[in-house]
Structure formats: C-alpha cells, structure tokens
Amino acid sequence: MDPDTTLEAARERIAACEDASALKDLERELIGKKGIVAAMLAEIPKLPPDERKTHGQKANALKQSIAQAIAERRADFEASKLDAARRADDFDPTLPPPRAPRGSLHPITQVTRELEDLFLSMGYEVLDGPEVELDHYNFEALNITKDHPARDSQDTFYCDEVGRLVLRTHTSPVQVRAMENREPPFRVIAPGRVFRQETTDASHDHTFYQMEGLVVGKDISVAHLIGAMKTLLRGIFGRDLDVRLRPGHFPFVEPGFELDARCPFCLSTGKQGCSVCKKTTWIELLPCGLVHPNVLRSGGIDPEQWSGFAFGLGLSRLVMLRHNIDDVRHLLDGDVRFLEQF
Ligand SMILES: [Zn+2]
Numbered sequence: 001m002d003p004d005t006t007l008e009a010a011r012e013r014i015a016a017c018e019d020a021s022a023l024k025d026l027e028r029e030l031i032g033k034k035g036i037v038a039a040m041l042a043e044i045p046k047l048p049p050d051e052r053k054t055h056g057q058k059a060n061a062l063k064q065s066i067a068q069a070i071a072e073r074r075a076d077f078e079a080s081k082l083d084a085a086r087r088a089d090d091f092d093p094t095l096p097p098p099r100a101p102r103g104s105l106h107p108i109t110q111v112t113r114e115l116e117d118l119f120l121s122m123g124y125e126v127l128d129g130p131e132v133e134l135d136h137y138n139f140e141a142l143n144i145t146k147d148h149p150a151r152d153s154q155d156t157f158y159c160d161e162v163g164r165l166v167l168r169t170h171t172s173p174v175q176v177r178a179m180e181n182r183e184p185p186f187r188v189i190a191p192g193r194v195f196r197q198e199t200t201d202a203s204h205d206h207t208f209y210q211m212e213g214l215v216v217g218k219d220i221s222v223a224h225l226i227g228a229m230k231t232l233l234r235g236i237f238g239r240d241l242d243v244r245l246r247p248g249h250f251p252f253v254e255p256g257f258e259l260d261a262r263c264p265f266c267l268s269t270g271k272q273g274c275s276v277c278k279k280t281t282w283i284e285l286l287p288c289g290l291v292h293p294n295v296l297r298s299g300g301i302d303p304e305q306w307s308g309f310a311f312g313l314g315l316s317r318l319v320m321l322r323h324n325i326d327d328v329r330h331l332l333d334g335d336v337r338f339l340e341q342f
Helices: 003-016 020-031 036-046 049-087 107-121 173-181 222-237 264-269 293-298 315-323 328-332
Strands: 132-134 165-167 186-195 207-217 243-247 253-262 282-291 307-314
Touching (some): 003 020, 003 036, 020 036, 020 049, 036 049, 107 207, 107 222, 107 315, 173 186, 207 222, 207 328, 222 243, 222 282, 222 307, 222 315, 307 315
Antiparallel strands (some): 186 207, 207 307, 243 253, 253 282, 282 307
C-alpha cells in the first residue's frame, strides 16, 4: 500500500463520517492495533533492507496525519453539538446560573448581634473572656468559696488535676476581669459560651450561651437595673413589657433578684396563660442584682465609693422564647433542617 494514496483515501473517509461513533470505528480501522497502518508496519521485515527505513518513516508519518485529521473532525462534532444545544429553544444564555445553597446566621448569633447593637447604643462596651477559666475568676472572686453550695448547682468540667482550670459555668467571670482592667464608671456586656456538668434534657444542655452585663458607677440603684432591663426587653420583643422582681439568692449580688417579664405570647394573643409561661402570664427571664461588695473588692474597686448592678441573661433561653423552640438541644446539634428555618 502506498502511504500517500492511503492518506488521501483516509481523509475522504474521515470527512464522510456523520457522527462521533462512526469516527471512532474508522479510527480503529485505520490506526488501531489491527488497523491498516499497523499492517504496513508489520510488512517491514519482509522488505529489502534498504527500503525498510523509508517505509517505516512513511508509515509513522501517515499514522500521525490520520490521528490529527481524526482529532480535528472530532472537535467539529463537539462544536456543532454545543451549537445545537445553544440553538435549542430552551437555552437562554442571559439567564443567571442556578444559585448555590447559602447558609444563614445561627439564631444565637442573630440575637447576640442584635443585643450587642442595642447595648452599644446605650454606651456599653462588648467584652470577651476565656472559656477555659481559672477557678479564681469563675468561683472565688464571685464570692463562691470552695465549700459554697452554689458549686453543686454549677458543677463544671475540670481541666487539670488540681481543679485550678475549669470550663466557665457562666459569663460572670468577665465581670471581675473587666473590673480589674477599668476605672469606674463603666458599662460592659459579655456574651459567650458557658458549660455545665449537666444531665441533658429539653431544657438543660452541657453547653449554652449567656450574656453578662455589668454597670459600675456612683449611686447605681435597682431603678437603673430595671430601666436597663426594660430597654433590653423592648429591643428583643419589640414592645414594652412589664417586669417584676422576686428576691433570689446569687452569691455575687446583694440584693439579688429573679427578673420576670410579662409573657409576650399571652399579650399578643390576649390569652391569660399559655404553654410558654406555664399558665402564669410571667416568664422568668434573668437573675440580676446589685454587685456584692466582696465582688467589687475582688475586682479592685472600693465599694464605699462605687456601686453597680449585674445581670446574667440566658441567650439560649431567650432564643427559645423568641422562636418558641421546645428543646434547647436543637440549638447545638447542627441539624440543617432545624437551622434552615432561621
Ligand atoms: Zn404566656
């Protein structure tokens, strides 16, 4: 077979192919393992020695030319396939691509940011504190001594053999750290994650969120505390809510209170009691009080000159109230079906 005439014939047949599969068959026939070019190469040993080299070179050149012609023809098929798709009626190149799924901010993050904005607008500073805390800041400096019964209700995870490092059980240690670094008067809030050694159920989890608030100044009284709490409630629930104080004992405040607010769900439905407020029309919102003189002293502040109030808002609980969530464990179990709703 003469390579020149073979190439000519091959080109005609490649051009005549009507689709990619016909081209594939032809490729096999021409330059496949048992194809025409392979047969030419197989003839070489039978030729006179002086013709072998030229024949071999021609056969290889032929193989390359055919391969190139096939590649070009294949590219033609691809291009016309794309063209056809573009011409089809349902193809509109001006449409935007499908949207990638997007996440959203966690409901705890949303509430935290709203509260930060609210308190910043009232002149508060937003502080952060360590989650692995010294026993001193988590308990001792807050008037909770080694043998204090409050240690039982706030059992924690200890991070070393001697019990000096603990996972903080509340955001209150940031109060003491704030007092150490500041000269009164000042106002701070400290949102963050806290931990308890706790058997989990619908209303208890080992990890949850709180926001601590502390104001220190001259002649700070319970009236200031109530004013700040009413502003807080207006920010969260978008309306004025009546509040009441019940006496409560917390070692780091004196006097200490439980602050309750009128159930916003009852108010908006006109009901006298619902499942959220357990039929009482009041919801327990937060513990608060005037800062205990011992705590001021721990923070290096003279209680004869300065006074203050503090509150510990349960952010996780607030998120549950706001969205009527019945199980605190939903908040941190990372179920996308739950989180997609916010
Ligand atoms: Zn209610």
